[in-house]
Protein backbone atom coordinates (compact mmCIF):
# COMPACT_ATOMS: atom_id res chain seq x y z
CA UNK A 1 0.00 0.00 0.00
CA UNK A 2 1.14 3.50 -0.86
CA UNK A 3 2.18 6.02 1.76
CA UNK A 4 -0.62 8.56 2.20
CA UNK A 5 0.53 12.18 1.97
CA UNK A 6 -1.83 13.89 4.38
CA UNK A 7 -2.61 17.37 3.04
CA UNK A 8 -4.84 18.23 5.95
CA UNK A 9 -2.09 17.62 8.48
CA UNK A 10 0.67 19.17 6.38
CA UNK A 11 -1.49 22.24 5.76
CA UNK A 12 -1.92 22.67 9.50
CA UNK A 13 1.86 22.81 9.84
CA UNK A 14 2.07 25.48 7.15
CA UNK A 15 -0.80 27.39 8.79
CA UNK A 16 1.08 27.37 12.09
CA UNK A 17 4.07 28.97 10.41
CA UNK A 18 1.72 31.50 8.85
CA UNK A 19 0.18 32.26 12.25
CA UNK A 20 3.58 32.95 13.81
CA UNK A 21 4.60 35.16 10.89
CA UNK A 22 1.29 37.05 11.28
CA UNK A 23 2.07 37.53 14.95
CA UNK A 24 5.59 38.75 14.17
CA UNK A 25 4.39 41.28 11.60
CA UNK A 26 1.88 42.57 14.12
CA UNK A 27 4.32 42.78 17.03
CA UNK A 28 7.27 44.24 15.12
CA UNK A 29 5.60 46.38 12.49
CA UNK A 30 2.03 46.88 13.69
CA UNK A 31 0.81 45.32 10.43
CA UNK A 32 -2.07 42.85 10.15
CA UNK A 33 -1.53 40.95 6.88
CA UNK A 34 -4.86 41.14 5.07
CA UNK A 35 -6.30 39.19 2.18
CA UNK A 36 -9.13 40.54 0.01
CA UNK A 37 -11.16 37.88 -1.80
CA UNK A 38 -13.41 38.90 -4.67
CA UNK A 39 -16.22 36.59 -5.74
CA UNK A 40 -18.40 37.45 -8.72
CA UNK A 41 -21.60 35.49 -9.30
CA UNK A 42 -23.30 32.58 -7.60
CA UNK A 43 -21.20 29.50 -8.47
CA UNK A 44 -21.77 27.18 -5.47
CA UNK A 45 -18.32 25.52 -5.63
CA UNK A 46 -16.61 28.93 -5.64
CA UNK A 47 -18.70 29.95 -2.64
CA UNK A 48 -17.41 26.92 -0.70
CA UNK A 49 -13.76 27.71 -1.57
CA UNK A 50 -14.11 31.36 -0.66
CA UNK A 51 -15.72 30.49 2.66
CA UNK A 52 -12.85 28.08 3.46
CA UNK A 53 -10.21 30.67 2.57
CA UNK A 54 -11.78 33.33 4.78
CA UNK A 55 -12.21 30.86 7.65
CA UNK A 56 -8.58 29.71 7.55
CA UNK A 57 -7.34 33.29 7.23
CA UNK A 58 -9.17 34.24 10.42
CA UNK A 59 -7.74 31.21 12.25
CA UNK A 60 -4.20 32.45 11.58
CA UNK A 61 -4.99 35.91 12.92
CA UNK A 62 -4.82 37.40 9.45
CA UNK A 63 -7.28 40.02 8.28
CA UNK A 64 -9.70 39.09 5.53
CA UNK A 65 -12.12 41.08 3.46
CA UNK A 66 -14.76 39.52 1.27
CA UNK A 67 -16.30 41.28 -1.73
CA UNK A 68 -19.30 39.47 -3.16
CA UNK A 69 -20.52 40.95 -6.40
CA UNK A 70 -23.65 39.99 -8.33
CA UNK A 71 -23.66 38.20 -11.68
CA UNK A 72 -24.58 41.51 -13.37
CA UNK A 73 -21.24 43.11 -12.37
CA UNK A 74 -19.58 44.88 -15.30
CA UNK A 75 -15.91 44.91 -16.24
CA UNK A 76 -15.84 48.57 -15.20
CA UNK A 77 -17.25 47.80 -11.74
CA UNK A 78 -14.69 45.05 -11.22
CA UNK A 79 -11.75 47.12 -12.46
CA UNK A 80 -12.82 49.91 -10.13
CA UNK A 81 -12.90 47.54 -7.13
CA UNK A 82 -9.45 46.17 -7.99
CA UNK A 83 -8.14 49.71 -8.29
CA UNK A 84 -9.48 50.49 -4.86
CA UNK A 85 -7.88 47.35 -3.36
CA UNK A 86 -4.58 48.07 -5.16
CA UNK A 87 -4.47 51.47 -3.50
CA UNK A 88 -5.61 50.37 -0.04
CA UNK A 89 -2.52 50.11 2.21
CA UNK A 90 -4.49 47.87 4.61
CA UNK A 91 -4.84 45.20 1.88
CA UNK A 92 -1.76 43.07 1.17
CA UNK A 93 -3.18 40.29 -1.00
CA UNK A 94 -5.91 40.27 -3.66
CA UNK A 95 -7.54 37.11 -5.00
CA UNK A 96 -10.25 37.18 -7.64
CA UNK A 97 -11.97 33.81 -7.59
CA UNK A 98 -11.99 32.10 -11.00
CA UNK A 99 -13.79 31.28 -13.20
CA UNK A 100 -15.50 34.62 -13.72
CA UNK A 101 -18.93 34.85 -15.36
CA UNK A 102 -18.44 34.60 -19.13
CA UNK A 103 -19.12 38.30 -19.91
CA UNK A 104 -16.02 39.28 -17.92
CA UNK A 105 -12.46 39.17 -19.30
CA UNK A 106 -10.27 37.17 -16.89
CA UNK A 107 -7.02 38.19 -18.53
CA UNK A 108 -7.85 41.88 -18.17
CA UNK A 109 -8.85 41.44 -14.52
CA UNK A 110 -5.66 39.58 -13.60
CA UNK A 111 -3.54 42.19 -15.37
CA UNK A 112 -5.26 44.93 -13.37
CA UNK A 113 -4.07 43.53 -10.03
CA UNK A 114 -0.95 45.10 -8.53
CA UNK A 115 1.68 42.31 -9.02
CA UNK A 116 2.95 42.91 -5.46
CA UNK A 117 -0.54 41.98 -4.16
CA UNK A 118 -1.15 39.13 -6.63
CA UNK A 119 -1.17 36.27 -4.10
CA UNK A 120 -2.43 33.84 -6.79
CA UNK A 121 0.74 34.49 -8.80
CA UNK A 122 -1.30 34.83 -12.00
CA UNK A 123 -0.21 38.32 -13.10
CA UNK A 124 2.09 38.29 -16.18
CA UNK A 125 4.89 39.86 -14.10
CA UNK A 126 4.76 36.97 -11.61
CA UNK A 127 4.34 34.37 -14.35
CA UNK A 128 7.44 35.79 -16.05
CA UNK A 129 9.43 35.81 -12.81
CA UNK A 130 8.57 32.15 -12.21
CA UNK A 131 9.52 31.20 -15.76
CA UNK A 132 12.85 33.02 -15.35
CA UNK A 133 13.51 31.27 -12.03
CA UNK A 134 13.33 34.44 -9.94
CA UNK A 135 11.71 34.71 -6.53
CA UNK A 136 8.08 35.72 -6.85
CA UNK A 137 4.58 35.06 -5.62
CA UNK A 138 4.22 31.45 -6.79
CA UNK A 139 0.77 30.01 -7.67
CA UNK A 140 -0.70 28.33 -4.59
CA UNK A 141 -1.69 24.90 -5.90
CA UNK A 142 1.69 24.04 -7.49
CA UNK A 143 3.47 25.44 -4.42
CA UNK A 144 1.38 23.13 -2.22
CA UNK A 145 2.14 20.18 -4.49
CA UNK A 146 5.88 20.85 -4.14
CA UNK A 147 5.65 20.82 -0.34
CA UNK A 148 3.85 17.48 -0.55
CA UNK A 149 6.42 16.05 -2.98
CA UNK A 150 9.28 17.09 -0.71
CA UNK A 151 7.82 14.88 2.01
CA UNK A 152 8.64 11.88 -0.15
CA UNK A 153 11.55 13.22 -2.22
CA UNK A 154 13.68 15.74 -0.31
CA UNK A 155 15.85 15.74 -3.44
CA UNK A 156 13.85 15.83 -6.68
CA UNK A 157 16.92 16.06 -8.86
CA UNK A 158 16.81 13.84 -11.95
CA UNK A 159 13.32 12.49 -11.33
CA UNK A 160 11.04 11.96 -14.32
CA UNK A 161 7.91 13.99 -13.69
CA UNK A 162 4.76 14.03 -15.84
CA UNK A 163 2.25 16.84 -15.38
CA UNK A 164 -1.17 15.98 -16.82
CA UNK A 165 -2.77 19.34 -17.66
CA UNK A 166 -1.38 22.63 -19.00
CA UNK A 167 -3.59 25.33 -17.52
CA UNK A 168 -2.14 28.66 -16.43
CA UNK A 169 -3.28 28.08 -12.86
CA UNK A 170 -1.98 24.54 -12.30
CA UNK A 171 -0.19 22.65 -15.09
CA UNK A 172 2.20 25.29 -16.42
CA UNK A 173 3.42 26.71 -13.09
CA UNK A 174 3.67 23.15 -11.74
CA UNK A 175 5.99 22.21 -14.60
CA UNK A 176 8.08 25.34 -14.00
CA UNK A 177 8.59 24.48 -10.32
CA UNK A 178 9.50 20.86 -11.07
CA UNK A 179 12.01 22.03 -13.67
CA UNK A 180 13.50 24.45 -11.16
CA UNK A 181 13.91 21.47 -8.80
CA UNK A 182 15.89 19.67 -11.53
CA UNK A 183 13.22 17.18 -12.55
CA UNK A 184 12.95 16.05 -16.16
CA UNK A 185 9.48 17.35 -16.96
CA UNK A 186 6.89 16.24 -19.48
CA UNK A 187 3.65 18.19 -19.85
CA UNK A 188 0.75 16.10 -21.12
CA UNK A 189 -2.64 17.42 -22.26
CA UNK A 190 -5.72 16.45 -24.24
CA UNK A 191 -3.76 16.16 -27.52
CA UNK A 192 -0.93 14.08 -26.08
CA UNK A 193 -0.38 10.72 -27.76
CA UNK A 194 -0.01 7.62 -25.63
CA UNK A 195 -0.27 9.52 -22.37
CA UNK A 196 -0.56 6.22 -20.53
CA UNK A 197 2.94 5.03 -21.36
CA UNK A 198 4.39 8.50 -20.65
CA UNK A 199 2.89 8.29 -17.17
CA UNK A 200 4.01 4.71 -16.68
CA UNK A 201 7.59 5.87 -17.23
CA UNK A 202 7.34 8.58 -14.55
CA UNK A 203 8.69 8.69 -11.00
CA UNK A 204 6.18 11.44 -10.28
CA UNK A 205 2.72 11.99 -11.80
CA UNK A 206 0.82 15.23 -11.16
CA UNK A 207 -2.83 14.79 -12.17
CA UNK A 208 -4.48 18.11 -13.04
CA UNK A 209 -6.88 17.39 -15.90
CA UNK A 210 -10.23 17.81 -14.17
CA UNK A 211 -11.36 14.39 -15.44
CA UNK A 212 -12.73 12.09 -12.79
CA UNK A 213 -10.56 9.01 -12.24
CA UNK A 214 -8.75 9.49 -15.57
CA UNK A 215 -5.60 7.92 -14.16
CA UNK A 216 -5.84 4.27 -13.16
CA UNK A 217 -3.39 1.68 -11.90
CA UNK A 218 -2.28 0.69 -15.43
CA UNK A 219 -0.82 4.18 -15.88
CA UNK A 220 1.39 4.06 -12.81
CA UNK A 221 4.80 2.56 -12.32
CA UNK A 222 5.07 0.55 -9.08
CA UNK A 223 6.46 2.81 -6.36
CA UNK A 224 5.79 6.10 -8.18
CA UNK A 225 4.55 9.22 -6.38
CA UNK A 226 1.09 10.42 -7.42
CA UNK A 227 -0.22 13.91 -6.63
CA UNK A 228 -3.93 14.31 -7.35
CA UNK A 229 -4.93 17.93 -7.98
CA UNK A 230 -8.32 17.13 -9.51
CA UNK A 231 -11.50 18.16 -7.71
CA UNK A 232 -14.58 16.62 -9.28
CA UNK A 233 -17.95 16.78 -7.56
CA UNK A 234 -20.23 13.78 -8.04
CA UNK A 235 -23.45 12.59 -6.44
CA UNK A 236 -23.53 9.32 -4.53
CA UNK A 237 -26.89 8.34 -3.02
CA UNK A 238 -28.06 11.93 -3.38
CA UNK A 239 -25.04 13.28 -1.51
CA UNK A 240 -22.27 15.52 -2.87
CA UNK A 241 -18.91 13.77 -2.91
CA UNK A 242 -15.47 14.89 -4.15
CA UNK A 243 -13.23 12.66 -6.23
CA UNK A 244 -9.89 13.37 -7.85
CA UNK A 245 -8.44 12.67 -11.30
CA UNK A 246 -6.88 9.48 -9.93
CA UNK A 247 -8.72 6.20 -9.29
CA UNK A 248 -7.57 6.19 -5.69
CA UNK A 249 -8.42 2.63 -4.64
CA UNK A 250 -6.55 0.88 -7.45
CA UNK A 251 -3.66 3.36 -7.77
CA UNK A 252 -2.91 3.33 -4.04
CA UNK A 253 -2.13 -0.38 -4.34
CA UNK A 254 0.59 0.31 -6.93
CA UNK A 255 2.00 3.75 -6.09
CA UNK A 256 4.71 4.43 -3.52
CA UNK A 257 2.96 7.54 -2.24
CA UNK A 258 -0.33 9.25 -3.06
CA UNK A 259 -2.42 12.25 -2.04
CA UNK A 260 -6.13 11.82 -1.23
CA UNK A 261 -9.10 13.88 -2.42
CA UNK A 262 -10.45 15.49 -0.33
CA UNK A 263 -7.77 16.20 2.28
CA UNK A 264 -4.86 16.45 -0.15
CA UNK A 265 -3.88 19.29 -2.46
CA UNK A 266 -6.98 21.39 -1.62
CA UNK A 267 -6.06 22.27 1.96
CA UNK A 268 -2.43 22.85 0.91
CA UNK A 269 -3.60 25.35 -1.72
CA UNK A 270 -5.35 27.41 0.93
CA UNK A 271 -2.36 27.26 3.30
CA UNK A 272 -0.05 28.47 0.51
CA UNK A 273 -2.44 31.29 -0.34
CA UNK A 274 -2.14 32.56 3.22
CA UNK A 275 1.63 32.02 3.16
CA UNK A 276 1.79 34.16 0.01
CA UNK A 277 -0.26 36.83 1.76
CA UNK A 278 2.27 37.10 4.61
CA UNK A 279 5.11 37.20 2.05
CA UNK A 280 3.34 39.96 0.13
CA UNK A 281 2.76 41.90 3.36
CA UNK A 282 6.42 41.55 4.36
CA UNK A 283 7.57 42.87 0.97
CA UNK A 284 5.17 45.79 1.12
CA UNK A 285 6.77 46.97 4.36
CA UNK A 286 9.73 48.40 2.49
Ligand SMILES: NC(=O)C1=CN([C@@H]2O[C@H](COP(=O)(O)OP(=O)(O)OC[C@H]3O[C@@H](n4cnc5c(N)ncnc54)[C@H](OP(=O)(O)O)[C@@H]3O)[C@@H](O)[C@H]2O)C=CC1
Nearest residue numbers: 141165166167170189190208209210229230231265266269
Ligand atom coordinates in the same frame (compact mmCIF):
# COMPACT_ATOMS: atom_id res chain seq x y z
N1 LIG B 1 -6.96 21.21 -5.30
C1 LIG B 1 -6.88 22.46 -5.67
O1 LIG B 1 -6.49 23.31 -4.92
C2 LIG B 1 -7.22 22.84 -7.07
C3 LIG B 1 -7.85 21.93 -7.86
N2 LIG B 1 -8.15 22.22 -9.15
C4 LIG B 1 -8.74 21.14 -9.93
O2 LIG B 1 -7.73 20.63 -10.80
C5 LIG B 1 -8.27 20.23 -12.03
C6 LIG B 1 -7.59 21.00 -13.14
O3 LIG B 1 -7.84 22.36 -12.99
P1 LIG B 1 -7.46 23.44 -14.11
O4 LIG B 1 -6.03 23.29 -14.45
O5 LIG B 1 -7.98 24.72 -13.67
O6 LIG B 1 -8.36 22.87 -15.32
P2 LIG B 1 -8.44 23.28 -16.86
O7 LIG B 1 -9.74 22.73 -17.33
O8 LIG B 1 -8.13 24.70 -17.04
O9 LIG B 1 -7.26 22.43 -17.53
C7 LIG B 1 -7.33 21.05 -17.66
C8 LIG B 1 -6.12 20.56 -18.41
O10 LIG B 1 -6.19 19.14 -18.50
C9 LIG B 1 -6.07 18.73 -19.84
N3 LIG B 1 -6.91 17.55 -20.08
C10 LIG B 1 -8.26 17.49 -20.06
N4 LIG B 1 -8.68 16.24 -20.32
C11 LIG B 1 -7.57 15.50 -20.53
C12 LIG B 1 -7.35 14.14 -20.87
N5 LIG B 1 -8.37 13.29 -21.04
N6 LIG B 1 -6.09 13.72 -21.00
C13 LIG B 1 -5.05 14.58 -20.83
N7 LIG B 1 -5.21 15.88 -20.51
C14 LIG B 1 -6.45 16.33 -20.36
C15 LIG B 1 -6.50 19.90 -20.69
O11 LIG B 1 -5.87 19.80 -21.95
P3 LIG B 1 -6.04 20.91 -23.13
O12 LIG B 1 -5.22 22.07 -22.69
O13 LIG B 1 -5.50 20.23 -24.33
O14 LIG B 1 -7.50 21.21 -23.19
C16 LIG B 1 -6.04 21.08 -19.85
O15 LIG B 1 -4.71 21.43 -20.15
C17 LIG B 1 -9.77 20.49 -11.88
O16 LIG B 1 -10.38 19.31 -11.42
C18 LIG B 1 -9.84 21.57 -10.84
O17 LIG B 1 -11.08 21.54 -10.14
C19 LIG B 1 -7.79 23.42 -9.70
C20 LIG B 1 -7.18 24.39 -8.94
C21 LIG B 1 -6.88 24.17 -7.55
Ligand SMILES: Nc1nc(=O)c2c([nH]1)NC[C@@H]1CN(c3ccc(C(=O)N[C@@H](CCC(=O)O)C(=O)O)cc3)C=[N+]21
Nearest residue numbers: 048049052096097098099120231262263264266267269
Ligand atom coordinates in the same frame (compact mmCIF):
# COMPACT_ATOMS: atom_id res chain seq x y z
N1 LIG C 1 -8.23 32.82 -8.23
C1 LIG C 1 -8.34 31.54 -7.92
N2 LIG C 1 -7.37 30.92 -7.20
C2 LIG C 1 -7.49 29.60 -6.86
O1 LIG C 1 -6.59 29.04 -6.21
C3 LIG C 1 -8.66 28.88 -7.28
C4 LIG C 1 -9.62 29.58 -8.02
N3 LIG C 1 -9.44 30.88 -8.33
N4 LIG C 1 -10.73 28.92 -8.44
C5 LIG C 1 -10.98 27.55 -8.13
C6 LIG C 1 -9.73 26.76 -7.83
C7 LIG C 1 -10.00 25.54 -6.98
N5 LIG C 1 -9.33 25.78 -5.72
C8 LIG C 1 -9.46 25.00 -4.57
C9 LIG C 1 -9.02 25.41 -3.34
C10 LIG C 1 -9.24 24.65 -2.20
C11 LIG C 1 -9.90 23.46 -2.26
C12 LIG C 1 -10.16 22.68 -1.02
O2 LIG C 1 -9.95 23.15 0.08
N6 LIG C 1 -10.65 21.43 -1.10
C13 LIG C 1 -10.97 20.59 0.02
C14 LIG C 1 -12.43 20.23 0.07
C15 LIG C 1 -13.37 21.41 -0.05
C16 LIG C 1 -14.83 20.98 -0.18
O3 LIG C 1 -15.33 20.30 0.73
O4 LIG C 1 -15.45 21.31 -1.20
C17 LIG C 1 -10.17 19.28 -0.09
O5 LIG C 1 -9.76 18.94 -1.22
O6 LIG C 1 -10.01 18.62 0.91
C18 LIG C 1 -10.31 23.02 -3.49
C19 LIG C 1 -10.09 23.77 -4.63
C20 LIG C 1 -8.69 26.97 -5.79
N7 LIG C 1 -8.86 27.56 -6.96
